Every structure is written in structure tokens, then in C-alpha cells.
Amino acid sequence: MPLLEVTDLKSYYGDFQALFGITLSVAESQTIAIIGANGAGKTTFLNSVIGLNSEKSGAILFDGEDITHVRADRISRRGIAMVPEGRRLFPSLTVEENLLAGTTTRRSGLWTLERVFALFPALPAMRDRLAMRLSGGEQQMVAVGRALLANPRLLLCDEISLGLAPKIVDQIYTCFDQIRATGISIILVEQDIARARVSADHVYCFLEGRISLQGASGSLDLRDISRAYFGT
Amino acid sequence: MLWVETVINGILLGALFALFGIGLAFAFGIMRIVNAAHGEMIVLSAYVAAMLLQGIHVNAFVMIVPVAAIMFVLGYVLQAVILNRVLGNDPIPALMVTFGLSIILRNLMLEFFGADPRSINAGPIQLLGINVFGISIGVLPLLVLAIVVVLLVVFRRFIRVSGLGRTLRATADDFQIVQIFGVNYRRMYCIAMGIAVALSSVAGLMIAMRTTYSPFTGVDRLLLAFEVVIIGGLGSLWWMLLGGFILGIAELVSLQINPNAGLLYAHLVFFVVLMVMPSGLSNWRRVA
Numbered sequence: 181m182p183l184l185e186v187t188d189l190k191s192y193y194g195d196f197q198a199l200f201g202i203t204l205s206v207a208e209s210q211t212i213a214i215i216g217a218n219g220a221g222k223t224t225f226l227n228s229v230i231g232l233n234s235e236k237s238g239a240i241l242f243d244g245e246d247i248t249h250v251r252a253d254r255i256s257r258r259g260i261a262m263v264p265e266g267r268r269l270f271p272s273l274t275v276e277e278n279l280l281a282g283t284t285t286r287r288s289g290l291w292t293l294e295r296v297f298a299l300f301p302a303l304p305a306m307r308d309r310l311a312m313r314l315s316g317g318e319q320q321m322v323a324v325g326r327a328l329l330a331n332p333r334l335l336l337c338d339e340i341s342l343g344l345a346p347k348i349v350d351q352i353y354t355c356f357d358q359i360r361a362t363g364i365s366i367i368l369v370e371q372d373i374a375r376a377r378v379s380a381d382h383v384y385c386f387l388e389g390r391i392s393l394q395g396a397s398g399s400l401d402l403r404d405i406s407r408a409y410f411g412t
Numbered sequence: 413m414l415w416v417e418t419v420i421n422g423i424l425l426g427a428l429f430a431l432f433g434i435g436l437a438f439a440f441g442i443m444r445i446v447n448a449a450h451g452e453m454i455v456l457s458a459y460v461a462a463m464l465l466q467g468i469h470v471n472a473f474v475m476i477v478p479v480a481a482i483m484f485v486l487g488y489v490l491q492a493v494i495l496n497r498v499l500g501n502d503p504i505p506a507l508m509v510t511f512g513l514s515i516i517l518r519n520l521m522l523e524f525f526g527a528d529p530r531s532i533n534a535g536p537i538q539l540l541g542i543n544v545f546g547i548s549i550g551v552l553p554l555l556v557l558a559i560v561v562v563l564l565v566v567f568r569r570f571i572r573v574s575g576l577g578r579t580l581r582a583t584a585d586d587f588q589i590v591q592i593f594g595v596n597y598r599r600m601y602c603i604a605m606g607i608a609v610a611l612s613s614v615a616g617l618m619i620a621m622r623t624t625y626s627p628f629t630g631v632d633r634l635l636l637a638f639e640v641v642i643i644g645g646l647g648s649l650w651w652m653l654l655g656g657f658i659l660g661i662a663e664l665v666s667l668q669i670n671p672n673a674g675l676l677y678a679h680l681v682f683f684v685v686l687m688v689m690p691s692g693l694s695n696w697r698r699v700a
Contacts, residue, residue, distance in 0.1 A: 230592050252591035262592050270585040273578065280575070281582045285594035330593055 181244055183208045183365050184229070184260075184334055189238035191221070191228045198224040200389040201238070206334065211366040213376035213397075216386035217409060222369045223265050225386070226336045229367075230262050231255040242334070257285050261332035265339050265369075267323040269311040276307040278322050282329030289331030290362055296325040299355055317348035324352065324359075334365045341372055353379060373405055387411045417547050418664045424553035425622070426660020427560040428615040430653040432633055433640025434564070435612030437652060440641075442584045442604040444503060445495060448510040450612065451634030452517035455627065457483050457613030458620035459525055462532055472534045472621055476559070479617050480610040487609030491602040499601075514630065521627035529624035538621065556618045563614060567607075568649055580604055612637070632675060639682040645692030654693060658685070 182205035191199040199221045206212050214222050227233040229240060231252030240248045247255050261282070269278050279296060297304045300321040306314060311322055320340060327335055341349040349372075356379065360366065370376040376383055377397045385393040385408040393400070393408030406412075436450050447453075460482055461475045494513070498505035540551040571577040580600055583590045587597040616633065619625075639659055644652030659678045666677030685693075 232588060232592065251596070253594050253596045256592045257594045260592075264589060264592070268586055268589045270582045270589070272581055272585055277578050277582075280578065281590070282593055284575075284579055284590070287594075326593070 182206060183210075183243060184367075185239075185241040186229065187239040187241075189225070189228060189236060189240065191224050191233055192235040193224075193233075194235075198389055199228065199236075202386075202389075202391060204384055204391065204394070206365050206367060208333075209360075209363045209365060210382065211360060211368060211380045212382045212384060213368045213370055213380035214384050214386055215370055215373055215376050215405070215409065216392075217371075219388075220386035221389040222386050223338055224389075226262060226338055226367065226369060230260055230336060256330060256332075257287065259287065259331075259333035260336065261285070261327040261330035261334075262336040263320075263323045263327045263338060263340060265342070267319050269319055269322055269326075271310070271312045273311060274308050275303060275311050275314065275322055278311045279303075279325045279329055282326040285330040285332075287331040291328045291331050293329065296328055299328075299358060300325060316344050317352070320344060320348075320352060321355075324355070328359065332364065334367070335359070336367045336369075338369045339371060340368075341370065341375065349375070373402075373409070385409055413547055414668070415665075417549070418668055419661050420547065420549055421553060422661030422664040423657045424550075424557045424660070425619075425664060426657035427557045427653065428619045428656070429636045429640050429659050430644075430656025431560055431563070431615030432612050432637035433644065433652050433656060434567075434649060435608040435610075435615075436634075436637040437641045437646055438611065439605055439608035441646065442580060442608075443495075443499070443587075443601045445506045445605075446503065446510070447605070447608070448507055448634065449490075449514035449517055449630075450510075450609075450637055451630030451632070452514045452521070453483065453486065453609050453630075454612050454616030454633045454637075455625050455630040456486075456517060456521065457616040458530075458532060458625045459521060461617045461620070462530065465532070471537075472532050472617070473555070473559075476614055476617060480614050483613035484606040484610040486606075488602045488606035490609070491605035492598075495605065496598050496601060499598075514634075518627050518630060525627065527626055527628070529626045530620075531622075531624045532617070532620040534621040552621065556621075559618065560615070563611065564649060564653065567611065576603070635679075636675075639679070643682060643685050643692055651693050 184206040187203050189199055189202040190197065202225060216222050224233060228236050231250060239246060242258060242260065270281060273281065279293060302318060303321060311319060340352060368376060368380055380397055383395065383397050383400055384391050385405060387408060393404060432454060436447065439445055439447050457479050461472065461479045464475055464478060465472060494509055495506055498509055534552055537552050541548045542551060579595055583595060583597050583600040590597055636659060640652050640655045643658060644655030658681060662678040662681040663675060666673045
């Protein structure tokens with residue numbers, strides 16, 4: 181049984197329909213990537229899964245249970261966490277407080293503050309600084325650490341590389357190998373196709389709210405991807 | 413000596429004004445709701461204390477704990493039943509609802525308790541005074557100031573250090589993102605409103621020991637709360653305390669000059685401060 185099973189998901193913002201029947205699944209310990217242009221519905225998809233977008237139809241099963249119309253705070257307590265687009269750190273909280281904000285899911289597991297600090301050795305020295313004073317890359321580490329401290333079974337990552345220098349992105353993705361080794365399942369939303377293919381087992385390409393291409397990372401041809409990406 | 417005494421007593425009174433403002437500002441800071449019924453809740457706390465004191469004969473100060481607990485529950489319920497229904501980007505619906513509520517509360521209090529001004533008897537302590545270098549200071553106001561300072565220190569520690577305080581601050585920053593970390597933000601709003609009302613209600617109870625209250629005093633209390641917030645600058649606890657001191661001193665000094673002035677001079681001081689420093693004391697260098 182897959183950990184997450186989404187069937188015919190349609191999402192709306194008022195009169196505007198953003199997703200037109202998405203069906204996909206994530207197995208235990210699997211990493212999938214979702215790629216696509218701006219406005220393809222990637223962020224809407226993640227927000228719908230975690231419950232931040234409530235205008236939706238279809239079925240979302242997590243660990244066999246229907247969570248389609250469950251509130252976001254309850255979904256996160258069941259074991260889904262997210263690194264939101266643009267990080268969305270809490271501006272008036274320090275680095276350490278931002279990380280601890282992840283623990284309000286009250287889930288026990290591998291991840292503790294010490295372990296997150298071990299994963300990102302740059303962070304302990306700035307634990308008492310306001311999170312917004314950090315560089316973009318450091319902020320992204322805090323956002324990832326915060327999500328890990330929720331001890332999720334499924335981690336949603338929304339455009340981690342957005343606006344960061346390639347070298348910083350490399351560092352963060354290196355850490356992802358360690359995160360994946362803990363057996364967690366991950367959905368990566370990426371605009372960087374090459375990185376998505378390297379990091380994920382399975383790639384889905386979204387185009388205007390639909391899946392335009394999918395397959396195991398190795399099996400996809402770059403030309404097919406570019407066609408599915410731009411819809412040409 | 414009379415003037416020194418007046419200033420000191422003004423500070424002691426101002427500490428209570430500060431608590432009115434801090435409760436109002438806390439609710440606004442967490443959920444961007446201006447509670448126009450704040451003043452009536454403060455007055456209600458005095459009636460609640462008076463009712464309890466009729467049944468249980470203890471010193472009025474003992475009532476601080478049960479009154480704070482009762483007012484916390486009332487604030488929590490107010491948020492859960494009414495205010496959580498009008499959340500949104502538009503602050504007007506919440507303002508309208510609480511404005512309506514203030515009218516309802518005022519008239520309910522009038523119906524149940526009558527229009528006569530009342531006062532809470534704090535017992536023999538009310539008449540005690542101590543002499544410091546020839547200045548006589550009442551024991552009651554000193555005790556009140558001590559309670560306010562302890563309350564503020566505990567409140568600040570709770571907000572800064574405790575896990576719930578951290579979650580409240582995070583909710584104020586981004587109510588959407590806290591949800592993906594297991595936080596029911598509507599419940600946090602209820603807790604915040606409960607704390608806000610309870611905090612100001614303690615002040616409402618204590619001010620009823622030194623001045624009178626009636627169902628109509630809520631308006632004055634709310635006005636003072638607003639002035640404290642505006643003079644002190646939103647979100648700065650100690651500046652708001654200073655704002656309260658200024659208003660308290662202005663009120664007592666003006667009563668010395670003209671016993672019929674009431675709050676007139678306090679409002680005038682507020683007006684002048686607002687003209688000179690439009691962003692409040694804590695931001696006086698910044699232009700509004």
C-alpha cells in the first residue's frame with residue numbers, strides 16, 4: 181500500500197480551477213519530484229495535500245486513511261510536514277524558536293534539535309538570532325530543520341532551490357541524502373529538471389493543472405520532458 | 413510635597429491604565445482584532461468580583477485569581493463563539509461585532525446591577541498609608557503596583573520563554589504556516605483573547621477598589637486602553653507601562669488643579685503626545 185495515494189484531485193480558488201484531476205502515489209521511503217512551469221499547479225497540489233487549500237474534490241489517502249477534508253493541523257499531526265514556498269519562517273522568532281515550532285505536532289521520532297544542528301552545522305552558532313537576519317541559504321536550512329522536527333513520515337518540499345546560489349543548493353541537497361536515509365518519503369517540487377531527476381525515484385511533470393508526463397527518473401528522455409514542461 | 417505625592421500616586425494609578433492597554437494590544441497583536449467591548453469586559457470583572465464577594469467573605473485581593481479565571485473563560489468563549497466567525501483580512505466585521513457586544517453588555521449590566529456607581533471595599537488596607545520622607549503613600553496603591561509589575565514580568569516570561577508563548581507568537585506571525593505544524597490557530601486565538609481579557613480584568617478589579625464603576629464606565633476604560641497603546645506604541649510592554657504612568661499622573665495632577673476635570677487633562681496630554689510623536693513614545697524618531 182502506498183503511503184500517499186491521490187486520486188483525481190481537483191482544486192479550486194473560488195471560480196478558478198487550478199488542478200484538473202491529479203492522480204499519483206508515493207510509496208514508503210520513496211522520493212518523487214514534481215516539475216513544471218510557473219502556474220502549473222505544483223504549489224496548489226502540495227497545499228491541497230497538507231490541507232491548506234480546502235476547496236477540492238477527489239480523494240487523498242494517507243497511510244490508508246482519507247484525509248481529503250481533514251484540517252491542516254490534524255493532517256500534520258498524522259505525519260505530513262512541509263517546507264513551504266518562500267520558506268515562510270516566523271519573523272519574530274529566533275532560529276532556535278523557529279526550529280522548535282516544528283515540534284508542535286507532538287510527534288516523537290528520530291529528529292531532535294541536536295540532530296538538526298548536526299545536519300546543518302552552520303545553525304547552532306546563530307540559534308539566538310532572529311531568523312530573518314540569516315542569509316537565504318541559512319533560512320532554507322531552518323525551514324528544512326523545522327519541518328524535520330515535526331518528525332513526518334512524508335515531507336513536502338516546495339522549490340527549495342528558489343532564489344539561492346547553486347553552491348548553497350548543492351549543500352542543501354547533499355543533506356537530503358542523509359534525510360532520505362532515515363526512511364522518510366519525500367515530494368520535491370522543483371523547477372530545476374536536472375536536479376529533480378537526480379534526486380527523485382519518480383518524476384511527474386505538471387502542465388496547466390494536469391500531469392503531462394511521468395515515469396521513473398532514469399527512463400525519461402530530456403526532450404520528452406521539455407515538451408511536457410512547456411506544452412509544445 | 414503635595415505634588416510629589418500626586419505624581420507618585422499617578423504612577424500607581426497609571427500602572428492599572430497600562431494593564432487596560434496591554435490586554436487590548438495583546439489581542440490586536442496576535443489576531444489583528446480590535447475588541448471594542450474591552451472596556452465593558454473590564455467593568456464586568458468588577459461586577460463579577462462584587463458578586464463573588466457577597467457570597468464569600470474574603471479580602472478583595474483574593475478575588476484576583478477567580479476573577480481572572482472567569483474572565484479568561486469569557487474571553488475564550490467570546491473568541492470561539494463570535495469572533496472566530498468573522499476572521500479575515502477585513503478588520504471591520506470584528507470591530508462591528510465587538511461594538512455591538514459592548515452595547516449589549518452595557519445594557520445587560522444596567523439591567524442586572526442598576527446604574528448606581530459602586531466601589532469594591534478592599535477592607536482596612538484601603539485607609540493604611542506609609543510615610544516615606546514625609547510623603548504619604550497609600551499601601552493599597554503600592555500593593556496594586558506590585559501586583560501589576562509581577563503580572564507583567566510573568567506575562568512577558570510566559571510569552572518569551574514558554575512553548576505556548578512561542579506558539580502564540582508564531583501564530584501572530586503566520587497563522588497559516590503554524591497549521592502545518594499541528595497548531596489549531598483558532599484555538600490559539602481563543603487562548604490569546606482569554607489572556608487579554610483576564611489581564612485587563614485584574615486591573616478592572618483593582619481600579620474598582622479606588623474609584624467607582626458603573627455600567628457606563630466601560631467607555632472610559634476603553635478610551636484609556638487606546639490611549640495607553642497609542643502613547644506607548646504597539647507591541648512594547650514597558651513603553652505601554654510608561655504610557656499608563658503619563659496618563660495616571662495627568663489625571664491626578666489635573667484633579668488637584670480642578671477637581672471637576674475628570675479625565676479631561678489626561679485626554680489633552682494624550683492629544684499633545686499624539687501631535688508631537690505621531691508614532692508613540694517607542695517609535696518617536698520614526699515618522700508615522
